[in-house]
Amino acid sequence: MARLTVRTDRPIARIAPEIYGHFSEHLGRCIYEGLFVGEDSPIPNVNGMRRDVVEALREIHVPVLRWPGGCFADEYHWRDGIGPRGERRRMVNTHWGGVVEDNSFGTHEFMELCRQIGCEPYITMNVGSGTVQEMAEWVEYLTFDGESPLAGLRAANGRVEPWRLKYIGIGNENWGCGGSMRASYYADEYRRYQTYCRNFGDNRLYKIACGPSDGRTEWTETVMEIAGRYMHGLAMHYYTVPRSGENKGTATGFTRRDWYEVLARTLVMEEHIRSHLAVMDRYDPEHHVGLIVDEWGTWYQVEEGTNPGFLYQQNTQRDALVAAVNLNIFNKHADRIVMANLAQLVNVLQAVILTDGPRMLRTPTWHVYRLYRHHQGATLLESTVEAGMAGTDTAWPVPELSESVSRAADGSITITVANLSADSGQTLEIGLEGGELPGQLIEAAILEGSSDELDRHNTFTEPNRVQSADWSAAVRLQGAGLTTRLPAASVLLLRLK
Ligand code: AHR
Numbered sequence: 001m002a003r004l005t006v007r008t009d010r011p012i013a014r015i016a017p018e019i020y021g022h023f024s025e026h027l028g029r030c031i032y033e034g035l036f037v038g039e040d041s042p043i044p045n046v047n048g049m050r051r052d053v054v055e056a057l058r059e060i061h062v063p064v065l066r067w068p069g070g071c072f073a074d075e076y077h078w079r080d081g082i083g084p085r086g087e088r089r090r091m092v093n094t095h096w097g098g099v100v101e102d103n104s105f106g107t108h109e110f111m112e113l114c115r116q117i118g119c120e121p122y123i124t125m126n127v128g129s130g131t132v133q134e135m136a137e138w139v140e141y142l143t144f145d146g147e148s149p150l151a152g153l154r155a156a157n158g159r160v161e162p163w164r165l166k167y168i169g170i171g172n173e174n175w176g177c178g179g180s181m182r183a184s185y186y187a188d189e190y191r192r193y194q195t196y197c198r199n200f201g202d203n204r205l206y207k208i209a210c211g212p213s214d215g216r217t218e219w220t221e222t223v224m225e226i227a228g229r230y231m232h233g234l235a236m237h238y239y240t241v242p243r244s245g246e247n248k249g250t251a252t253g254f255t256r257r258d259w260y261e262v263l264a265r266t267l268v269m270e271e272h273i274r275s276h277l278a279v280m281d282r283y284d285p286e287h288h289v290g291l292i293v294d295e296w297g298t299w300y301q302v303e304e305g306t307n308p309g310f311l312y313q314q315n316t317q318r319d320a321l322v323a324a325v326n327l328n329i330f331n332k333h334a335d336r337i338v339m340a341n342l343a344q345l346v347n348v349l350q351a352v353i354l355t356d357g358p359r360m361l362r363t364p365t366w367h368v369y370r371l372y373r374h375h376q377g378a379t380l381l382e383s384t385v386e387a388g389m390a391g392t393d394t395a396w397p398v399p400e401l402s403e404s405v406s407r408a409a410d411g412s413i414t415i416t417v418a419n420l421s422a423d424s425g426q427t428l429e430i431g432l433e434g435g436e437l438p439g440q441l442i443e444a445a446i447l448e449g450s451s452d453e454l455d456r457h458n459t460f461t462e463p464n465r466v467q468s469a470d471w472s473a474a475v476r477l478q479g480a481g482l483t484t485r486l487p488a489a490s491v492l493l494l495r496l497k
Contacts, residue, residue: 012381016339025067033347034347034351053355063119067122122341127170135193168208186223191226208232208292221279238293251316287335317364351363447490448490
């Protein structure tokens, strides 16, 4: 028996919808094939964007999409991706697989994709191999609303009106693939580059600096000290990478021990967030700078027979648990985390969608985003769980449960709980404290796992093997709370009003 207590009288902070953000890079089959197939493709599309994929993304209310990388961003020259498609420069994607990049997906296509999905665009600028002028001109091309050389070029390419662009990243992983810079050098470069990111008309840029990887607080320290007052957000990256074997481990066919290792490594996210926030607090006690978890997700060995530079991996119930745990962590830091972007949207790393030619499937991770979508823009409520530990006979013990709770503007309460145990289910008692009765159950749904098949996943022949199901028959409302079952390896959504 486990107990979850919700303090309905203790609101904490608004959960930024952007915590449910995503990332799309010119990497493998994410952009090409996964999102963009071109107008002439036999795959049904709208202006070149896959209709099936866009529909699936709209269902999970994607709030923001980051592009064009990743490591690709610091090699990307935006002028290669505008103008008539047939005349665009063909280049080599040196970072990811050495394949030809024909630049048929560029600025106009990305902004069109965001329009179709209904999300905010987030563009990462090239600091590593680009110039300040190139970056400044891209901002002008995108957002200038009067007569200017770049606005004229945009109009000549078919777009008269400026776009609205809020989120702008100044480089990516500049300590590594973005230029191998030292923190103090990057911080100075950041100050210089951001100076020329102008707010044209009523467009207001939200400037995001390259943050640390994992727990590297020395980067956070130096960048905050030198450049903290010139940024709106600082972007950290942390991936769940199983490392204790000979390699990164496989996405499917793993052991019970591997299940726990992946979840234990996921929970380290909490420590990293806390340690970076503690450093940021020293330089920014009034919390002007938001923390962004710009890239997160599982990173395994690629699927056998696929290009190692394409980072294509399957996605199982274990990945669903990783998503549930991370999203609960982000929700619980709603007062400081302003955005989080899963890597990556389609066909790369912990994707929400996989495609194979004309076929597509929603992964277990997609289903978690669907269950959790009610948290977007709601107010986090204080909650605690009393439960035991799981996997204690392995080197990777984890708490059995992870949870977060929020209240939406219409008064409804959303509770999401993940059972990290690969071994046993729980009876879960939920109590509301603060003088409020649960009212009615308006939704109960579960993404149910199984101890016997921890790597349950969807395939192109069985695309709906893993999907959420109604759970209301298993929920009993009583007094100021409710009781339900929570099977092993499962993710639960409850909504009350
Ligand atoms: O998501 C894949 C890569 O991981 C990104 O390009 C880079 O930023 C990170 O190292």
